[in-house]
Amino acid sequence: MADGRVxxxxxxxxxxxxxxxxxxxxxxxxxxxxTVAVVEMDLAMANVVDFLQFExxxxxxxxxxxxxxxxxxxxxxxxxxxxxxxxTELADFNAINVAALAPVVRSLRPAYDWVILDTAAGVxxxxxxxxxxxxxxxxxxxxxxxxxxxxKKTIELADxxxxxxxxxxxxxxxxGKAPPPERLASFLGTELIGSVPDDPTVAxxxxxxxxxxxxxxxxxxxxxxxxxxxxxxxxxPDHDDADEVLGTGGxxxxxxxxxxxxxxxxxxxxxxxxxxxxxxxxxxxxxxxDDGGFEFVKRKGDSS
Numbered sequence: 687m688a689d690g691r692v693x694x695x696x697x698x699x700x701x702x703x704x705x706x707x708x709x710x711x712x713x714x715x716x717x718x719x720x721t722v723a724v725v726e727m728d729l730a731m732a733n734v735v736d737f738l739q740f741e742x743x744x745x746x747x748x749x750x751x752x753x754x755x756x757x758x759x760x761x762x763x764x765x766x767x768x769x770x771x772x773x774t775e776l777a778d779f780n781a782i783n784v785a786a787l788a789p790v791v792r793s794l795r796p797a798y799d800w801v802i803l804d805t806a807a808g809v810x811x812x813x814x815x816x817x818x819x820x821x822x823x824x825x826x827x828x829x830x831x832x833x834x835x836x837x838k839k840t841i842e843l844a845d846x847x848x849x850x851x852x853x854x855x856x857x858x859x860x861x862g863k864a865p866p867p868e869r870l871a872s873f874l875g876t877e878l879i880g881s882v883p884d885d886p887t888v889a890x891x892x893x894x895x896x897x898x899x900x901x902x903x904x905x906x907x908x909x910x911x912x913x914x915x916x917x918x919x920x921x922x923p924d925h926d927d928a929d930e931v932l933g934t935g936g937x938x939x940x941x942x943x944x945x946x947x948x949x950x951x952x953x954x955x956x957x958x959x960x961x962x963x964x965x966x967x968x969x970x971x972x973x974x975x976d977d978g979g980f981e982f983v984k985r986k987g988d989s990s
Contacts, residue, residue: 690723690795691922693802693852694820697827698843699836700807703857704826706888708804709737710907713897714915716767720799723760725791726772727816728806734771738763739895747773750786756793768798788819800918809843817844822852824879829856829864837874853877855914858884880914882907 695708705728712722726734726746735741740761748754749770760768770790794801803816817823823844827837837854844851854874856867859881864870871878882888883906891901899908 690798690801691822692791692795692820693800693918694805694816694823694849695802695826696805696813696817696823696840696844697825697833697837698807698809698813698840699827699833702826702828702833702836703882704807705734705737705804706892707824707826707855707857707882707911708802709734710888710897710899710911711915711918712767712769712800712802713763713899714908714911715800715919716764717899717912718915718919719766720915720919721766721768721797722800722802723768723770723794723798724802724804725770725794726804727787727812728804729772729812734769734804737892737895737897738769740769742771745771745773746790749790752786756790770794785815787815791819809839814843814847817849818847820849823849824852825854825874825876827854827856827870827874828858829867829870834870834873841874841876851876853879855879856881858882860884880910880917882910882914885910 695704695711697704705726708724708726712724715722724734729747740763742759742761744754744759746759749756749759756770760770762768791801791803803820805816806813823840825837825840827833841851843849853876854871856870856878859867860883865873867878867881885898885905885907887902887905888898888907891898894901898905899911902908
């Protein structure tokens with residue numbers, strides 16, 4: 687790969703597995719012979735150190751505040767897999783310059799095949815900026831109703847900041863009574879990149895601060911992440927228009943962030959760009975109070 691490809695792992699809902707996916711996908715890419723940097727962009731609630739066995743004393747917060755270089759804040763988990771963690775102290779959050787994210791990411795491109803941006807939950811300027819500077823946005827969702835709805839909002843958000851949605855990865859698949867991943871991706875109007883089964887090995891690996899492929903490389907989840915990695919490698923273009931994607935990294939890129947965030951947060955999840963997207967007679971049934979699953983139901987007036 688001539689120049690590193692930047693992926694934003696995103697999803698407006700918290701707890702859907704963004705950091706789990708960023709870390710395990712990064713390890714899977716490294717296992718396939720690629721060089722990878724994972725950049726933790728949850729600037730307020732950092733937790734990547736809970737997934738890997740290292741204790742940083744320099745972080746992305748220090749880089750953005752101008753006190754250390756990007757290289758100084760990178761940690762080698764292994765030869766091909768490096769991590770740029772965010773700070774774990776809330777006090778660090780006030781010292782950062784979010785607009786400096788683009789130059790940081792740009793500086794990593796020549797050194798790595800893949801740069802994975804582990805984004806935060808919610809909708810705010812800090813969470814939408816990575817969607818703008820990435821080559822592709824990977825939507826992370828579980829098969830649950832609330833997660834699917836927030837995945838729709840994240841796609842809307844990426845569209846509004848001229849981000850490119852590469853597709854969706856479903857985690858904890860096969861649980862409840864959700865439709866198959868292919869149908870869920872169709873509902874979201876995006877490509878299915880892959881699905882990771884509901885595998886207890888993932889939680890066990892996290893309890894040991896290990897990637898699932900390190901803890902149990904033969905587990906269903908480890909195999910699924912490897913398939914996703916292989917798919918990304920095979921589909922990656924030979925070159926990128928990096929400067930066009932990353933922009934200037936200046937304040938102008940953020941000037942409408944608050945308005946965009948407010949608009950996306952209030953957007954109808956079944957309505958994108960002001961136009962209802964056809965669902966081939968299907969819609970999301972969210973009537974279950976316990977949110978234990980969902981099913982597709984016919985729209986009113988459909989005869990079939």
